[in-house]
Amino acid sequence: MIFDPSAIELPPSYEKIQTTGHVVVSHYPPGTPTVTPVVVVTLNRPANQNAFTGQMVQDFEKIFPMFDVDERVKVIVLTGAGKTFCAGADLDIGFRAGKERMIDHRDGGGRVALAIHRCRKPTIAAMQGSAVGVGMTMTLPAIIRIAYEKGKYGFVFARRGITMESCSSYFLPRLVGYSNASYLVSTGGVFPPSSKHFGDLFNEILPDSAQVLPRALELATEIAENVSPTSSYLNRALMWRDTGSAESAHLVESHVIYHMFGAPDQKEGVTAFFEKRKPNFRANLDDNPPPNVPWWTEVDTGRNPKAKLPSKL
Structure with missing residues (x-):
């Protein structure tokens, strides 16, 4: 028999929920005392170029199930603090194996991607700076990706001696086509968002990084008010x-x-x-x-x- 999980207790304010600090949540407009239709999730390690950590996995798996069942939330905007969206996995922490059985391992990036994908509220990725590795793959379940014209983006796994993660073997070829996906993961290169190899992965590309988040919030508000x-x-x-x-x-x-x-x-x-x-x-x-x-x-x-x-x- 499958038992129902415990109900999720929804907060009066997402700005006051406790996270690890590697991810922060804000209302839009920020400082609004009650939950707003648009909420902003920010990768919050600017001194480390928002490099991906296990703490981020914990935060995403905490907040996105909340958004899923919270009828006050209509749209989520995902962005990064500072000049970089996400520099991929934190290489200072490194890749670790051997602490659990292989059959029991669940990729942290995949857990984040599934938290976004399974959330019934749509996510818009405001990629105000460069992104590689998991910094790219975590955005693939988003409905819209907005990039900075001078940013560099890539799926660099093969250059780090690892393979695709974050369910990207499912999402990427469906979004950009198998030919483009094969090129991107086989070269492991980084490219401007306008590169033909990305196909239509980036829905909008803006000339000023400061324009990316406001544009994402504009789109999120339009969706929240009309859809x-x-x-x-x-x-x-x-x-x-x-x-x-x-x-x-x-x-x-x-x-x-x-x-x-x-x-x-x-x-x-x-x-x-x-x-x-x-x-x-x-x-x-x-x-x-x-x-x-x-x-x-x-x-x-x-x-x-x-x-x-x-x-x-």
Whole structure:
């Protein structure tokens, strides 16, 4: 028998939750006393070029499940403190093996990527500076990546004597194509974001690093104010949770959209359109989902936790 996990207790403010310090969370606008629709997650080791650590894994696995079940949060923006987004794994700490059985090991970067991927709220990566290795792969589950024109970006694993991680063997070829992915990981080179080898990986490339985060926040606000979180999540799931054929996709899509035709968000979206106002989407992602969700086979045999609201929000 599979038991339900303990409910997640949601904080009155994300700016006051305790993290390891390697990652910090802020509201947008910052300093807002209660939770805002857009929250900002910042890699916070600027003196170390935000090099990736085990503490970051702990923080991501703590906060993203919160975002997933917190209906106050609509969009997450991921960025870095200082001039570098993320310099990859912290080589001063190094790569360690032998402390656990190989079968029990779970790659830290992959745990971060899955925390982002499994979160039903979308993430926008504001890559205000260079990124390599896990600094690149952790952004692959994001819905949008914004880069700095003069930054350098690359998948350098082969040059460090290691292999792909953070579920990148799944995400990267699907995002840039197998030919580009093969070139990027085989050369292990770093390139400007405009390089043809990245394909359309970067949705926007800006000339000034100071423009990257504001642009990400602008996009996040637009999404938070105009898009149904339920529809957004289901649209991403329809693309990523591949059914394997056009016919199977047709069946899944038919069932999902038929359910959505009568859902509150559909009624609100149409009403707001005719009334020429912003919609007020209020459907809870855990309430009344399409009956065929999940249509995919869950690898994790545990159930997702629900939100445990504090007495006063």
